[in-house]
Amino acid sequence: MIYLDNAATTFPKPPSVYESVMKAMKVYGANPGRGSHAMAIEGARIIYETRELLAELFNLDDPLKVIFTFNATDSLNMAIKGILKPGGHVVTTQMEHNSVLRPIKEMEKNGIENTIVKCGPDGSLNPYDLEKAINKSTKLIVTTHVSNLTGTIFPVEEIGEICRAYKIPYLLDASQSAGVLTIDMKKLNISFLAVPGHKGLLGPQGTGALLINSDIEIKQLKEGGTGSQSSSMEHPDFYPDKLEAGTHNLPGIAGLNAGLKYILKRGTESIYSHEKKLLDIFITELKKNPKIIIYGPESLEYRSGVVPVNIEGMDSSEVANILDREYGIAVRPGLHCAPLAHKAIGTEKIGAVRFSLGPFNKRKDIRAAVKALNEIAAAGENTK
Numbered sequence: 001m002i003y004l005d006n007a008a009t010t011f012p013k014p015p016s017v018y019e020s021v022m023k024a025m026k027v028y029g030a031n032p033g034r035g036s037h038a039m040a041i042e043g044a045r046i047i048y049e050t051r052e053l054l055a056e057l058f059n060l061d062d063p064l065k066v067i068f069t070f071n072a073t074d075s076l077n078m079a080i081k082g083i084l085k086p087g088g089h090v091v092t093t094q095m096e097h098n099s100v101l102r103p104i105k106e107m108e109k110n111g112i113e114n115t116i117v118k119c120g121p122d123g124s125l126n127p128y129d130l131e132k133a134i135n136k137s138t139k140l141i142v143t144t145h146v147s148n149l150t151g152t153i154f155p156v157e158e159i160g161e162i163c164r165a166y167k168i169p170y171l172l173d174a175s176q177s178a179g180v181l182t183i184d185m186k187k188l189n190i191s192f193l194a195v196p197g198h199k200g201l202l203g204p205q206g207t208g209a210l211l212i213n214s215d216i217e218i219k220q221l222k223e224g225g226t227g228s229q230s231s232s233m234e235h236p237d238f239y240p241d242k243l244e245a246g247t248h249n250l251p252g253i254a255g256l257n258a259g260l261k262y263i264l265k266r267g268t269e270s271i272y273s274h275e276k277k278l279l280d281i282f283i284t285e286l287k288k289n290p291k292i293i294i295y296g297p298e299s300l301e302y303r304s305g306v307v308p309v310n311i312e313g314m315d316s317s318e319v320a321n322i323l324d325r326e327y328g329i330a331v332r333p334g335l336h337c338a339p340l341a342h343k344a345i346g347t348e349k350i351g352a353v354r355f356s357l358g359p360f361n362k363r364k365d366i367r368a369a370v371k372a373l374n375e376i377a378a379a380g381e382n383t384k
């Protein structure tokens with residue numbers, strides 16, 4: 001199988017990730033923080049080391065402000081619902097995933113207003129439009145770093161500057177960029193960073209994190225056991241325990257630990273440069289076929305390794321089925337959990353076939369995908 005569905009979750013993972021998961025389950029699989037024996041201590045050590053690795057990768061000072069979650073959706077809900085209060089206002093954009101749009105929509109029921117800033121037909125955001133949406137009740141700005149539909153890279157530096165100027169916290173959804181693009185939370189003025197562990201960070205599914213670079217309070221959404229202050233019926237009010245009720249996903253975090261070590265060793269610059277080379281070949285080749293419609297920014301400078309396409313006159317699910325059945329190529333068709341983003345690029349009715357690259361894809365994968373698309377387009381033409 002040629003796997004080009006890395007925007008959904010990365011595959012394969014580095015071998016060290018699988019080994020680390022197995023070791024956590026077979027060698028020291030006790031409950032960290034719930035016992036004082038050697039196995040529990042080893043689990044707690046791995047968890048703390050993983051906080052340190054995340055803090056290092058994203059330049060956050062305090063590893064205790066790295067909160068483990070179960071995916072990016074969990075991190076985004078935690079921040080959006082934990083920060084906003086009735087009477088507040090939040091600014092977000094048209095290119096967001098449902099894991100941003102839906103919590104924001106839900107918060108309308110609690111008297112929290114929102115403004116969704118329109119984006120261009122290539123998925124681009126004009127930071128000036130975002131600035132105009134700010135009002136005196138604005139308590140949070142939430143944007144994606146990279147669109148999961150078009151691969152468009154957002155101007156996060158400018159957005160961070162706007163947030164600094166207006167003293168509004170910035171929540172960045174780095175689901176499609178963490179582990180691929182360099183993210184410096186301090187330099188970019190990111191107050192809260194939501195990341196999945198299972199995409200670019202190369203960890204297992206069921207992992208994610210929220211990194212906190214702010215003194216603004218996040219109200220917890222859950223209370224429960226933390227292994228700390230066990231004599232009290234009140235939930236602890238210090239990080240990370242405040243936001244981490246219940247048993248951790250230790251095997252998942254151990255796998256994420258190995259994924260992070262791989263990324264820190266190889267470097268995000270190297271990973272991005274690898275994906276950009278493949279992206280260049282893919283787009284240059286596809287452009288030669290007038291039957292293939294490519295969405296997203298014209299310039300490679302503004303796009304990551306996510307490429308949505310359609311073949312003229314063909315349904316995206318049909319194309320993806322042929323790719324799977326006849327060519328052994330895994331992609332995602334249809335709508336991509338980002339309804340307003342589809343409107344921005346005009347694919348809300350037809351969807352798109354999304355190809356997404358990962359750090360282990362090779363040139364031959366890209367050549368195979370180009371050949372397959374050309375053949376499918378030609379066969380579609382012949383059956384008309």
Ligand SMILES: Cc1ncc(COP(=O)(O)O)c(C=O)c1O
Binds near residue numbers: 147197
């Ligand atoms: C931009 C974006 N945000 C949020 C999410 C949700 O991530 P998760 O599935 O880890 O909750 C995704 C998943 O594809 C995404 O692409």
